[in-house]
Structures are given as C-alpha cells and as structure tokens.
Amino acid sequence: MTPLLRVDLNQPLKDLRAGKEYLNDIGRPELKLAPRLSILAEDSKQAESLIPDIGMVLVSGTLSEEPNERIWTTDVPVGSGDESEESLLFLNSHPDLPLVDTCGEF
Numbered sequence: 001m002t003p004l005l006r007v008d009l010n011q012p013l014k015d016l017r018a019g020k021e022y023l024n025d026i027g028r029p030e031l032k033l034a035p036r037l038s039i040l041a042e043d044s045k046q047a048e049s050l051i052p053d054i055g056m057v058l059v060s061g062t063l064s065e066e067p068n069e070r071i072w073t074t075d076v077p078v079g080s081g082d083e084s085e086e087s088l089l090f091l092n093s094h095p096d097l098p099l100v101d102t103c104g105e106f
Contacts, residue, residue, distance in 0.1 A: 004055045007035035015039060016046045023053055034058055034100075041086040056098045059091070 007019040019033045032055025040047040040057065047054075091099075 001030075002055050003031050004034035005031065006058070007033050007039055008058070009036070009039070016043055016050060020046075020050060020053065032056070036060075037087050037090065040090050044086060044090060047090065051094070051097070054097060056100055057091075057094075059099050059101055 005013055005019060005022065007013045007016060013019045013022055013033075016033075016035060016039060019035065023031060023033065033050065033053050034056040035047075035054065036058045037060075
C-alpha cells in the first residue's frame with residue numbers, strides 16, 4: 001500500500017515545496033505525494049525533480065482517446081485557462097504517472 005499526501009491549494013500541503021519538506025521530515029520512502037495537476041504545471045521544474053515522490057496526479061476532468069494522443073476535457077487548468085498548455089504538456093510527457101479524476105472531488 002502506498003499512502004498518498006494530497007497537495008492542493010485548499011489543503012495543509014498547498015504547494016510542492018511544502019509537500020517535499022513534509023516527505024523529508026517523515027523520511028518514509030513508501031509515502032508519496034498526490035498533487036493537483038495545476039500545481040505541477042505551475043512549477044514544472046520542481047515537478048520534474050519530484051517525479052519519484054509522486055504517487056498519483058489529481059486531474060479534474062475526463063479523458064477521451066484520440067489516435068496517438070490523450071485529450072482531456074476538463075475545468076481549469078487543463079483544456080482552458082492560463083496554464084492549459086503546460087498542464088497538457090506535463091500529462092503527455094509523463095504517461096506512466098498514475099492519474100485520478102477528481103471531478104467529483106473526494
């Protein structure tokens with residue numbers, strides 16, 4: 001079992017820096033981050049350095065399959081908004097990262 005820490009604006013871990021500091025403080029390799037996609041797109045350089053620490057990416061929307069590409073129909077940021085291109089680029093360049101649709105939230 002992999003315990004996940006949600007990283008989201010309305011959570012105690014509101015950014016990648018806070019999430020990484022928390023992981024370092026706890027020091028348990030099985031503990032992983034579950035950041036919202038918009039947070040990954042916001043700071044893609046730090047996101048790249050944290051790939052081994054990410055257990056799940058939270059994406060709000062639905063995936064439709066098109067030949068040779070993954071297309072998301074979502075709320076902001078994927079599909080619309082200032083960071084939609086960065087978000088889609090991050091998703092498409094990391095196809096092995098597990099994703100969960102948070103459209104219904106949890």
